[in-house]
Amino acid sequence: MLTDLFSPSVQHSLDIAGIFVFAISGALLAVRKNFDVFGMAVLAEVTALGGGLIRDVIIGAVPPAAFTDLGYFLTPLLATVIVFFLHPEVERITKAVGVFDAAGLGLFCVTGTVKAYGHGLGLVFAATLGLATAVGGGVLRDILAHEVPSLLRWDRDLYAVPAMVGAALAALLLRFGALDGLAYAVPVVTAFVLRLLAMRFHWRAPRAWHRRSAATEEA
């Protein structure tokens, strides 16, 4: 099977690592929002598992992976405990967290695409669900925390676009039966590096075209 390109245990370890860093970002936001430890756990779980949950419900893979793999479920709780006791330290290494988050982004956009494709979806839709797997948890996190989704704000460094590129690349490789062995790393690393570059150089996506009429209003 496609998902066995890596040995299952390697794949699973990578998944757990991605879940862990996403959960850290959820728990940190909960601390900033002054939520209690239960709210931290909820945001950690939702951020880490929400994207895959949306994907699985849409492709009909129920119960979703988040509700069958105990490792997936317990990892965010571990992240919650760490942030609970060490959040000033974790905040201080935000940049390192950002790098790990970029790795999770690269990984999830590809595994999501592969899983959706394996359930018979077309390439465009598989890539879309790969993107949703990578960014969906963060959107649910922001909605639960009552914030404007960071994903949609123009004043944030590109986040979705690297995942889109990674998912599209994965879909293309799937199309030509070439997403095996080391080739699996190509879209993952591409999305990862693009995200790192976006953070480093503060890449932004353009907002709607402002003609004179609109521009005047603004001034």
Place this chain on the structure above:
Amino acid sequence: MLTDLFSPSVQHSLDIAGIFVFAISGALLAVRKNFDVFGMAVLAEVTALGGGLIRDVIIGAVPPAAFTDLGYFLTPLLATVIVFFLHPEVERITKAVGVFDAAGLGLFCVTGTVKAYGHGLGLVFAATLGLATAVGGGVLRDILAHEVPSLLRWDRDLYAVPAMVGAALAALLLRFGALDGLAYAVPVVTAFVLRLLAMRFHWRAPRAWHRRSAATEEA
């Protein structure tokens, strides 16, 4: 089949038209919220396809239509491109957009009811999902954009009630096996006209009954 009352191509064209106008409203809100072009595309897709997505997940029709029909998926992207370059012009014809939106509302409340009924749901539930198909995308749009759902605010012209009437009428006609041929247009046009009248005469729904005790508080 019930959904083939119109020729499939006519039905599909109507669906695409409804999706297009809903997507325009999503992209316009994204511009107002100062989101970037990616945020515009997300809000356009969610507004246009979110209601049907909720319906399909609830009735178990997975993968949902939004993830199997490329036309459904690409239409909101076209709307995004148009709003990206021409949003001052589109804003200027808001009234025309409102008329098309009313047409989408009328159409979706009926197609949603028919699809849910075809999946074996009772009449009341089919009509409820028809309503959800028509208004669900707009609610998801507002939640993602971090706004109070326009649907629930008392200071907006009636939006859900026309869709409720259309969906209930469609359910009744289904019950008596009379939703065929031209009769299909009856609930669609009813909801459409009711919505136009609500916009024209600023019809509102009542808020909770204020007795003396409460009224005094307000004064």
Place this chain on the structure above:
Amino acid sequence: MLTDLFSPSVQHSLDIAGIFVFAISGALLAVRKNFDVFGMAVLAEVTALGGGLIRDVIIGAVPPAAFTDLGYFLTPLLATVIVFFLHPEVERITKAVGVFDAAGLGLFCVTGTVKAYGHGLGLVFAATLGLATAVGGGVLRDILAHEVPSLLRWDRDLYAVPAMVGAALAALLLRFGALDGLAYAVPVVTAFVLRLLAMRFHWRAPRAWHRRSAATEEA
């Protein structure tokens, strides 16, 4: 079957009672948010049925109970009518509403756990979905009403923890085949009483550990 531990009619009556009190809390929030009568009905339905809906979609029990049982659907509308005409009176008995809500919480965390377990989920996941059944509707209510989810705020009396204890207890009893007859009442009453105690003594969950560095910032 496990869900037939009580006679179906007793179980159903308890469900309806829980749905009713949850719906009251939804309709009351809608009044406070100045929504119209339609918004009241939406919040009542979502608060009462949302948790079970999430559970059913995740375990693949579609169409969900909320869309097959007319009593489940009509009860929130009855609650809406009552709050519409009598909301000052209902507000005045908020404490009584809180007691009923605690009863709904205790009941739903157990029925949710039992249903998820009956669909083959592991004990940890069944208990998690029991918790989601009990608190999910309230979270959806707050998101739709554009409020910070009351569930996550540290300055609210414990709400989720009693449901977690009840769900975990129910899962343990299921594990040992002991959740039959009167034993069914044990986790329900435990969650109910814990919630009452939390309200009475204003129990709170801790927030993240503040070390000197963070504490100084706050001062």
